[in-house]
Amino acid sequence: MTATPETGKRLLFRNVRVFDGHSGDLLGGDVLIDGDRIAAVSDSPIGDEPGRETIVIDGGNRVLMPGMSDAHVHLVGNANSYVDMVMGSESHIALNGLAEAKNMLHRGFTAVRDMAGDTGSIKSVIDRGLFEGPRIYPSQAALSQTSGHGDFGFVYQCPTAFGGDQSRAEQIGFMRVADGEDQVLAGVREQLKKGASQIKLMVGGGAASMYDPLYTVQFIDKELRAAVNAAADYGTYVATHVYNVTGIRRALAAGVRSIEHGHLADEETIALIAEKEVWLSMQPFALGDHHYPDPDRAEKDREICTGVDHIYDWAKKHGVKTAWGTDLLLEPQIAPRQSEMAARLGDHYTNLESLKMLTSGNAELFRLAGERDPYRQAQFGMIRKGVWADVLLVDGNPLDDLNLLADPGKNLSVIVKNGQVVKNQL
The missing domain is CATH 3.20.20.140 (Metal-dependent hydrolases)
Known part of the structure; x- marks a missing residue:
């Protein structure tokens, strides 16, 4: 079981282009993380929820991809x-x-x-x-x-x-x-x-x-x-x-x-x-x-x-x-x-094929563990509602330039794992 982040907080990425782990078509919009899961992926603005603290990160049109x-x-x-x-x-x-x-x-x-x-x-x-x-x-x-x-x-x-x-x-x-x-x-x-x-x-x-x-x-x-x-x-x-x-x-x-x-x-x-x-x-x-x-x-x-x-x-x-x-x-x-x-x-491989392998593809192999999968309560390696909130905000578009991944210190602006921000250099 993974640790659950502090209840009540929401993390909202605004103004991002989303690589969902599968498609080469980037979706522009917002991504909402609630606790340790992705709660919504929308091409229109996601608003605040009364009584809930929301941490907002403006992606500045950067690419948000799965961990x-x-x-x-x-x-x-x-x-x-x-x-x-x-x-x-x-x-x-x-x-x-x-x-x-x-x-x-x-x-x-x-x-x-x-x-x-x-x-x-x-x-x-x-x-x-x-x-x-x-x-x-x-x-x-x-x-x-x-x-x-x-x-x-x-x-x-x-x-x-x-x-x-x-x-x-x-x-x-x-x-x-x-x-x-x-x-x-x-x-x-x-x-x-x-x-x-x-x-x-x-x-x-x-x-x-x-x-x-x-x-x-x-x-x-x-x-x-x-x-x-x-x-x-x-x-x-x-x-x-x-x-x-x-x-x-x-x-x-x-x-x-x-x-x-x-x-x-x-x-x-x-x-x-x-x-x-x-x-x-x-x-x-x-x-x-x-x-x-x-x-x-x-x-x-x-x-x-x-x-x-x-x-x-x-x-x-x-x-x-x-x-x-x-x-x-x-x-x-x-x-x-x-x-x-x-x-x-x-x-x-093409950049899209490579990114799919690094995200949703590997995750599919990991799930062969079946009941031994320690994280089987949800999926990861993709950005969609209900999956584990593991995401990266890339300063650039890895679909155009895969070499961005070779220098994570410079090009990974935000890293979120399990709904927790572990790096934010914006």
């Missing part, structure tokens, strides 16, 4: 360096994550889907209105097999499956190593117990991990199906980290609902994703978004980046339901690149 969302963040992973994660206390790691949550909100991201990390307490503090931050859809710890993308134990350590100690990534709730159906079931149920709205599994190799080449396929069929069934019993779904063709096809066959990344797929596999109506949660990676100290991981990163153009082209061609995310990790100094990556969508 943006990021479908693939790591709040604690993005806010902490490798040294922080290894050496810092759990409170140090969590507080850095809380601070980064505020930063994300001030970049205009009013909702995020966290895809690995212990964010339950951060979400609770934000939802109670005690600290600024976006709505969080937590996955809690991501599940990995031994030697998989989420196994950060050292080679000389005995695996947990053989009685060894947990790696640091497991100790802080960032990953959970699970082998076999029983451990996978327990791992999924553990994350649901901790408040996960969806489940994240590592189904192939990745750049950040040291042991697994990109071509590897992780978790066998019965392990994947066990995870999907356990998540379905809680009314939610499984999302899978995977780049390669074999891993994607295995995940699709098991019934996962969201493919995270997919940069090394071929066209036939992208067409299959569309056929099965599964989401593709993509990131417009570019060389330089991540930095790796060793040549092996740097080469994996280069290979991933080369797939971006092809995947977006095929996704558009076959009508794949595509979401947008960033997946920045372990380099807090580059966290503001989140805004640059949002604007980078314009290299692959």
